[in-house]
Amino acid sequence: MRPFAYERATDVRDAIERVVGDPEAVFLAGGTNLVDHMKLGVRAPERLVDVRRVAFGGVEERPHGGVRIGAGVSNGELAAHPVIREGYPALSRALLAGASGQLRNLATTGGNLLQRTRCVYYQDATTPCNKRDPGSGCSALTGYTRYHAILGASDECVAVHPSDMAVALVALDAVVEVAGPQGSRELAVADLFRSPGNEPQRDTVLDHGELITAVLLPELPLARRSTYLKIRDRASYAFALVSIAAGVELDASGRIAALRIALGGVAHRPWRALRAEAALRGTVPHADAFSAAADAELADARPLADNGFKVPMARRAVIDVLTRLTERP
């Protein structure tokens, strides 16, 4: 590990000022991803600005509906919070599907969103990787691709986003509150993440020195009828091969009045299944309709050498989750 400076920020403004003018400075929150990468030699920031003692706020119901989640709230606390468990079960389930109990107690809401891919080549500093070392090449294109993308990839990167929480937040129409040197802004979690294109080194649209201060959950009737399914190689402490977060609202006649679906483990960003949603909105729930909607969503899938199984796996996950959500009274 290379030497680095460590500083503790007193508040949001102080944290931003310490990072924005120094290209070698990064924010440190729970450290569950960044510190691993420093040990592996994947990343070598010269200055860590610790934001763990910054007062971002807790889990607070908003006066006009919805919930504000401070960026420093731990994944464990968020998963167990009664407001989240009852009002946004997809989010609680996604958090509990991620990592281990110890890691969830340390990892933060803001840090979870900014964790980096677990592509084995990205994490092996001896191999070419455009995300770690732009222009060096992509080892996965000729390597082992069981865990890689089937949707939205580019010739420069076929990695997937590792966060379970982010998939649930995209399905729940969540928004991130971001503070930066020019002030604060809000953007949909779905717009926070990037497709790899020809800049795979950039996972998000955030600029250097911008800090996530909160996640905002809207008041959303379908959120109460939502869930998260994660399919992985072992029962715990494994990243998704395929995952799905979905929420459904039925009208009085039993038709689908509203729904939102996001897929994980399939793309560089949580994949909002807009085609499937459009195909099902206003219809009577039925397995054939779910199957056709999944096929429409996956029509552009481009599996790699080792991950062709992800297409039927994602298809069955969509059918299974929508069937369960629409069968409940």
Ligand code: SF4
């Ligand atoms: Fe790097 Fe992306 Fe290729 Fe993995 S898939 S080796 S992260 S460029």
